[in-house]
Amino acid sequence: MATLELHPDRLLPPDPATRDVARQLYEAVRDLPIISPHGHVPPAWLADDAPFDDPTTLLITPDHYVNRLLHARGVPLSDLGVGVDRLTPEQSRHAFRLLCSHWKAYRGTPVKFWFESELADIFDIGLVPSAATADAIYDAIAEKLATPAFTPRALYERFDIEVLSTTDDPSDDLRHHRALTEDDTWKGRVVPTFRPDKYLEPATPAWNGLVDQLAGVSGVDTGTCAGWVAAMENRRAYFKEHGAVSTDHSHRDARVEPIADAEAERLYALARAGTITAEEGATLRRNLMFQQARMASEDGLVMTLHPAVHRNHHGPTFERYGADVGxxxxxxxxxxxxxQPMLSAFGTSPGFQVILFTIDETVYSRELAPLAGFYPSVYVGAPWWFIDAPEAMVRYRRAVTETAGFTRTSGFIDDTRAFLSIPARHDMSRRMDSGFLAQLVLDHRLTMDEALDTAIDLVVTAPREAFRL
Structure with a gap:
């Protein structure tokens, strides 16, 4: 039976001279605290600190990186716990067997690195996933999850997380965040992130109901566009009072553009009447995004923009399982x-700060790095989602550094719902950046002291500055 052994030099450059320098850089950052300013771990996990139910609902069900490749091999998402209110023990074990029996699907992917790191580093398991080892791995994980050392708060402390951001609906009462803040036994820092996307899409069927909900929680009449703006200002202030440092936005395009107040009110009235067209809805949405940017320049919440994703590409999957399933x-x-309209208005405003993410790698060197290399308000977001992989991380550094340097980047973003994968994701980034910096040292473009200082900055200084932590 194959044993799982993690090589200490994994992901470091193969060239001996470069690897030696990379090792020194990695050693300097390996044990630094984790700053996670953009993620999707439920705050209730840490507020309640209840033991995790089972290995599947912790490691498989919430992780669309894992699920999508199994789905591509013909495994129904429901067999992985997606859309299931509560798994029975038999269902949970069956899902884990499916993962292990399809383990070859993850070869060459970052998922393999993350998952193996979880098994070896967190659970001290030395078995390679397979159909033959699935039950043994499952039982070993389940046994440890039942112990006090594996509660959410215990793992938070073990991972040495300095700050963890969640993603929250504007109408959320943030009771879990409030509970953590008021708990004298809790020493960690978990902050909410304001995610208003659904409230900015007036051509969608759910929009009117959401706007009514916004009115209810803010106490502001949202019958007009001006009222919508006032309600958003109210909720942003509420989030900031509860520790929020940033807002999160993702739409089909990146356009942020104002329109005249009268036109905004006209389109808003159409939306409230349910008669707005898709094109009119996009125009209004871009104006509402401009209002979010204006608010950011005034309240200081950092904007993170990650547009250009075709959400819920497979209609039947969305209808059955909902969003965020891969x-x-x-x-x-x-x-x-x-x-350009947004940056012309706010790009040099002292209060405004924006981090730009994309999965479209073609724009890093052509657009994002030049924008960050000029505007004091603009940072380039690190590789994430589909491109938070070793090769993409190197491509990112090569594309961005020549124009924007290192100080105009965000630091690593784990962007995950899989809580236990956070250390592995940050470790991958630290290893890859160590290799990139080592090459600059060997090229005599950086001294070793400069590379060490930069390696540390990328882990702790960059995210603190970009997210105003």
């Missing part, structure tokens, strides 16, 4: 012209 597909995007 059926989102990247599309091309344009930033320079799309963001």
């Amino acid at each position: 059926a989102d597909i990247p599309v091309a995007v344009e930033f320079a012209s799309a963001l």
Whole structure:
């Protein structure tokens, strides 16, 4: 039976001289605290600190990286716990067997690196996943999840997380965040992130109901566009009072553009009447995004923009399971012209800060790095989602550094619902950046002292500055 052994030099450069330098850089950052300013771990896990139910609902069901490749091999998402209110023990074990029996599907992917790191580093399991080892691995994980050392708070402390951001609906009462803040036994920092996307899409069927909900929680009449703006200002202030440092936005395009107040009110009235067209809805949405940027320049919440994803690409999957189950597909995007109205208005405002993410790698060197290399408000987001992989991380550094340097980047973003994968994701980034910096040292473009200082900055200084932590 094959044993799982993690090589200490995994992901470091194969050239002996470069690897030696990379080792020194990696050693300097390996044990630094984790700063996670963009993620999707439920705050209730840490507020309640209840033991995790089972290995599947912790490691498989919430992780669309894992699920999508199994789905591609013909495994129904429901067999992995997606859309299931509560798995029976038999269902949970069956899902884990499916993962292990299809383990070859993950070869060459970052998922393999993350999952193996979880098994070896967190659970001290030395078995390679397979059909033959599935039950033994499952039982070993389940046994440890039942112990006090594996509660959410215990793992938070073990992972040495300095700050963890969640993603939250504007109408959320943030009771879990409040509970953590008021708990004298809790020493960690978990902050909410304001995610208003659904409230900015007036041509969607759910929009009117959401706007009514916004009115209810804010106490502001949202019958007009001006009222919608006031309600959003109210909720942003509420989030900031509860520790929020950023807002999160993802739409099909990056356009942020104002329109005249009268036109905004006209389109808003159509939306409230349910008669707005898709094109009119996009125009209003871009204006509402401009209002979000204006608010950001005033309240100081950092904007994170990650447009250009075809959400819920497979209709039947969305109808059955809902969003965020692995059926989102990247599309091309344009930033320079799309963001010009926003950056002309706020790009040099002291209060405004924006981090730009994309899965479209073609725009990093052409648009994002030049924008960040000029505007004091613009940072380039690190590789994430489909491109948070070793090769993509190197491509990112090569594309961005020559124009924007290192200080105009965001630091690593794990962007995950899989809580236990956070250390492995950050470790991958630290290893890859160590290799990139080592090459600059060997090229005599950086001294070793400069490379060490930069390696540390990328782990702790960059995210603190970009997200105003």
